[in-house]
Amino acid sequence: MDIRPIRKAIRQGQVFFTDHAVRQMAKRRMDDVEVCEAILLGEIIEEYPEDKYSPSCLVYGQTSKGRHLHVVCSSPPRVRIITVYEPEPREWIDYRRRKS
Numbered sequence: 413m414d415i416r417p418i419r420k421a422i423r424q425g426q427v428f429f430t431d432h433a434v435r436q437m438a439k440r441r442m443d444d445v446e447v448c449e450a451i452l453l454g455e456i457i458e459e460y461p462e463d464k465y466s467p468s469c470l471v472y473g474q475t476s477k478g479r480h481l482h483v484v485c486s487s488p489p490r491v492r493i494i495t496v497y498e499p500e501p502r503e504w505i506d507y508r509r510r511k512s
Contacts, residue, residue, distance in 0.1 A: 453475075
């Protein structure tokens with residue numbers, strides 16, 4: 413999966429936040445600008461081609477404030493933000509690879 417079409421959709425406002433994502437963002441004090449920033453500056457670290465509704469991926473990105481975020485989103489044309497969280501450092505190597 414290529415992140416460039418996802419970034420393009422974000423820039424064009426073709427993004428939809430699921431109810432689950434909105435709840436997680438509120439609980440974790442995140443806003444949509446931060447989430448989009450993480451995607452625009454981030455990289456795909458996992459792909460889920462057989463996800464329930466459509467192919468999706470896990471994006472790791474760091475915001476301009478230095479916050480590390482993981483964003484699960486679907487592929488374009490309309491990008492759905494499925495969930496968002498701050499990765500636990502003890503579970504990830506450089507926030508990019510799962511520890512065994």
